[in-house]
Amino acid sequence: MKLASRIESYIARERLLVPGCRVVVGLSGGADSVALLAILSQLGYDCIACHCNFMLRGEESVRDRNHAKQTAQKLQSTFIETTFDTTTYAQEHGISIEMAARELRYTWLEQMRIEHHAQAIAVAHHRDDNAETVLLNLTRGTGLAGLTGMQPRNGNIVRPLLCASRDEIVEYLTQEQLDYVTDSTNLEAIYTRNKLRLEVIPMLREVNPSFDNCMERTIGYLRGSEKFYRTCIEEWKHRTCRQEGDNIHIDLSQLHTSPAPATLLFEIVSPLGFNATQIEAMATAGIPSGRQFISPTHRIISHRDELVITPATKPTVGEVLATWREGESHTQYNITLSYHPAEGYAIARNSNTACFDLDKVKFPLILRHWRQGDTFVPFGMQGRKKVSDYFNDHKYSLIEKEQALLLCDSEKILWIVGQRPCNDARITKHTSQIIELKRLK
Numbered sequence: 001m002k003l004a005s006r007i008e009s010y011i012a013r014e015r016l017l018v019p020g021c022r023v024v025v026g027l028s029g030g031a032d033s034v035a036l037l038a039i040l041s042q043l044g045y046d047c048i049a050c051h052c053n054f055m056l057r058g059e060e061s062v063r064d065r066n067h068a069k070q071t072a073q074k075l076q077s078t079f080i081e082t083t084f085d086t087t088t089y090a091q092e093h094g095i096s097i098e099m100a101a102r103e104l105r106y107t108w109l110e111q112m113r114i115e116h117h118a119q120a121i122a123v124a125h126h127r128d129d130n131a132e133t134v135l136l137n138l139t140r141g142t143g144l145a146g147l148t149g150m151q152p153r154n155g156n157i158v159r160p161l162l163c164a165s166r167d168e169i170v171e172y173l174t175q176e177q178l179d180y181v182t183d184s185t186n187l188e189a190i191y192t193r194n195k196l197r198l199e200v201i202p203m204l205r206e207v208n209p210s211f212d213n214c215m216e217r218t219i220g221y222l223r224g225s226e227k228f229y230r231t232c233i234e235e236w237k238h239r240t241c242r243q244e245g246d247n248i249h250i251d252l253s254q255l256h257t258s259p260a261p262a263t264l265l266f267e268i269v270s271p272l273g274f275n276a277t278q279i280e281a282m283a284t285a286g287i288p289s290g291r292q293f294i295s296p297t298h299r300i301i302s303h304r305d306e307l308v309i310t311p312a313t314k315p316t317v318g319e320v321l322a323t324w325r326e327g328e329s330h331t332q333y334n335i336t337l338s339y340h341p342a343e344g345y346a347i348a349r350n351s352n353t354a355c356f357d358l359d360k361v362k363f364p365l366i367l368r369h370w371r372q373g374d375t376f377v378p379f380g381m382q383g384r385k386k387v388s389d390y391f392n393d394h395k396y397s398l399i400e401k402e403q404a405l406l407l408c409d410s411e412k413i414l415w416i417v418g419q420r421p422c423n424d425a426r427i428t429k430h431t432s433q434i435i436e437l438k439r440l441k
Contacts, residue, residue, distance in 0.1 A: 003164060003172045004039045010163040011043075014152040017160070021119040022046040024112050025077070026105070029068040031180040032124035035169045036161055037075055038178055040122060047077040050112050054086040054101050057183070067181045074178075082108055106157070113156060125150055126161040126169060131215045132196050139192075141276060143266060148223040165212060233267045241268065247399060248309040252302075256285060272298040272309065282307060290398060303397035310399050321405070326363040333367055334440040335407065335417065342431045348438075354407075354415040358433040360425035362409040367417075370406050376413035377423040387413070390420065407437060 011017050023040060027033045027049040040047050049072035053061050065081060072079035090100035109121045130149040137146035152159055161169065173180060204211045240254045250268065258264045262283040269279060273295030282293060282300065287307075293300040299312045322332040327339075339358065347355050374387040391401050405417040415421045418439055427434060 003168055004042050006163060007039050007160050008043050011160050016153055016158040017045065017120060020044050022117060024048050024050055024109055024116065024118045024121045026109060026123045027051050027068045027072060029064040029071065029181045030183060031170055031173055032126055032161065034071055034178055034180045035172055036122060036124040037077060038176060041075045041077060048116050048118060049077045049079050050109055051081045052105050052108065053081065053083045055083060056086055064181050080112060110156065120156050120158045122158050122160055124161055125159045126164050126166055127216055128166045130162055130219060131201065132193055134219060135196050135200065136193060144226050144229055148226050149219045233264065236264050237268060240264065246311055250307040252305050252307060269300065301398050308397055308399050320366055320368045322367040324365040335367065336438045336440065338436045340434045340436060342434050345434055351418050352439040354421040354437045355427055356414060356425035356435050357427050357431040358435045361435055362411045364410060366408045368406055368408065370404055374413060379421045379423050379426060381423055
């Protein structure tokens with residue numbers, strides 16, 4: 001079967017494109033992208049050829065741009081181009097040149113897709129690229145998903161050439177008498193991917209002349225296995241994790257009943273930026289309470305028989321969140337204030353409500369986080385108690401301590417919200433007016 005026909009079948013099988021639809025095609029001018037544009041045009045798609053100049057290779061970049069434009073004109077495709085200061089972007093964002101170019105390219109291609117009402121963005125990754133990706137992921141350390149390679153579709157990005165080899169692509173261009181340019185940096189073994197392409201994969205082909213076909217089959221098997229694996233992981237996540245507000249609680253006893261606790265934990269927390277060393281330590285049986293693990297976006301703290309995941313941003317200690325002046329009764333931070341005559345008033349007896357003698361409350365009321373050294377007189381007691389000791393007595397985790405809210409007047413702590421009110425403003429038989437504080441569920 002000719003390559004174009006095989007690509008057509010592959011597009012249909014993977015449901016990548018609707019026949020005849022408009023497609024944004026990434027066109028560098030290299031062999032792969034020229035073949036992609038030619039084949040999609042041949043198959044009747046309305047192609048918009050989009051070229052990026054990353055300003056990284058001087059005259060060679062100009063050559064690539066000129067060739068890409070000539071190719072688009074030859075294939076009667078609309079040509080659009082843009083230029084990026086990739087080096088400056090990489091420096092400003094603290095990322096590699098390769099990552100910067102990738103971010104700039106895909107962001108712009110998506111803009112072009114939206115602007116020109118295209119169904120998808122087609123890029124020219126092929127079977128050999130996929131093998132390189134799997135080997136690259138393997139050398140860096142990866143879960144099963146990393147061994148399934150690039151997907152035929154990733155959101156709006158489609159890869160119609162994944163079923164074709166580089167040799168088949170070059171043969172197609174020769175038959176169609178289509179020229180292409182070669183990026184000189186692809187011939188230098190200074191980048192990891194290039195080393196795999198130029199040195200490692202040729203050695204693997206010597207070991208097994210059928211390496212390419214075997215790799216393609218293996219990726220297919222792993223892709224199917226990953227689907228079964230993902231179903232099992234989701235079932236165990238449901239058994240092991242529970243969500244409470246912004247926090248996720250992982251039940252360690254349940255985790256360790258799974259067939260592979262470290263693997264399950266990897267799937268739960270690695271997307272949050274935690275590395276393999278951290279995950280190995282978390283999965284250790286008997287991890288002490290209070291141990292912390294930090295990623296760029298999240299924090300995990302062990303607390304008794306759980307791991308608690310919370311966003312890494314910490315509240316400012318003692319931060320004032322809300323204030324109420326005397327007489328106000330509106331809702332702030334899901335806490336309401338209301339006033340009642342004491343006579344005949346039935347005081348609610350639940351942890352979400354606190355009632356005080358209005359004459360003993362010194363306005364304004366302030367809602368804040370706790371501070372080291374805070375003390376209060378718990379309801380029913382006479383002596384003062386450190387809030388931190390109260391937290392420890394009630395087995396608060398570090399995260400629960402940080403997220404606890406105190407409702408104070410200008411002199412004292414009135415209420416650990418949802419917990420213990422203070423004794424200093426308690427209601428007595430002499431109380432004439434009551435202020436009721438209620439946390440909404």
